[in-house]
Amino acid sequence: MxxxxxxxxxxxxxxxxxxxxxxxxxxxxxxxxxxxxxxxxxxxxxxxxxxxxxxxxxxxxxxxxxxxxxxxxxxxxxxxxxxxxxxxxxxxxxxSFEFLLGMTIWYNLLWAINIMSKFIQSEDMDIDIAINLLQGLDQFLDEFREEGFVSAMNEAIQMASEMGIESKFREKCIIRRKKQFDESGNDDVIQLAEESFRIEYFLFIID
Structure with a gap:
């Protein structure tokens, strides 16, 4: 990965x-x-x-x-x-707020995966317990995919506050598409960097 x-x-x-x-x-x-x-x-x-x-x-x-x-x-x-x-x-x-957010996401994922990894590598590993742990990890990843980004954002914002820095992304990603017939406003649809990070970083890792 x-x-x-x-x-x-x-x-x-x-x-x-x-x-x-x-x-x-x-x-x-x-x-x-x-x-x-x-x-x-x-x-x-x-x-x-x-x-x-x-x-x-x-x-x-x-x-x-x-x-x-x-x-x-x-x-x-x-x-x-x-x-x-x-x-x-x-x-x-x-x-960098991106670094803080990425660090929060990675820590949560690594922590969950490491528990599973350590048990599988143990000498007294039991296959039934391993299956249960794998199912639990799978459930954790599903829940983290749905709710983890928001909780990671909140934790990164708190961390940024403690460091005395702004909790915002340095750049914005702009996606352009044609305006639909029933839409008003500019032809450009701006996707905030937060959403770009969620899709291109967070969801990419989870999936």
Whole structure:
């Protein structure tokens, strides 16, 4: 899924870059530990799927402190490349409402899938329980498809408020079509970026 969906690849690319920036220097890792007292960020692994949910959770639950740590690194950076790298992550990526919304959606999905995955891989896996869990996961996905976007939006809006940023999309997607005979107004029908995100990102992932 991640490799075949460019927006997902971009999202997890940010997650990995945050880890890489902090972990590639003892000094920068110390900044992280001083600013972020809770969960430790982790690298993504193509082998261990659980690493994805752990990585996203660490950022989601501590995003304000992680942003502050990135800005601290930018202030003391010894070279312009590291300064620019840290500022971009802090002020462009983490302060993007699309990123916050995507992170909320991914966390909910990864959390549900990870529970199923861990049980299936356990040594004492019972086939009847596994079937029940799969049915439960299927039901969760159906319900999340119908109601998950609204709840994710509300959570992302709350997160944006805590970060002191606007809860709006940076761009709008415009779809043009011919006006029907019984319609009034302009020929152009504007689809807000929120709806575009719901269809092209949220529903794409679920489906």
């Amino acid at each position: 991640v490799e075949c969906f460019p927006k997902a690849k971009s999202f997890f690319g940010v997650v990995q870059r945050i880890y890489t920036l902090f972990s590639s220097s003892i000094k920068r890792w110390k900044v992280f530990q001083d600013k972020v007292a809770g969960l430790t960020i982790k690298p993504l692994s193509h082998i261990h799927w659980e690493s994805h949910v752990e990585s996203v959770k660490a950022i989601k639950e501590q995003i304000v402190h992680i942003r502050d740590a990135l800005l601290d690194i930018a202030e003391v950076a010894e070279d312009s490349k590291t300064k620019s790298y840290a500022e971009t992550l802090a002020l462009y990526d983490l302060e």
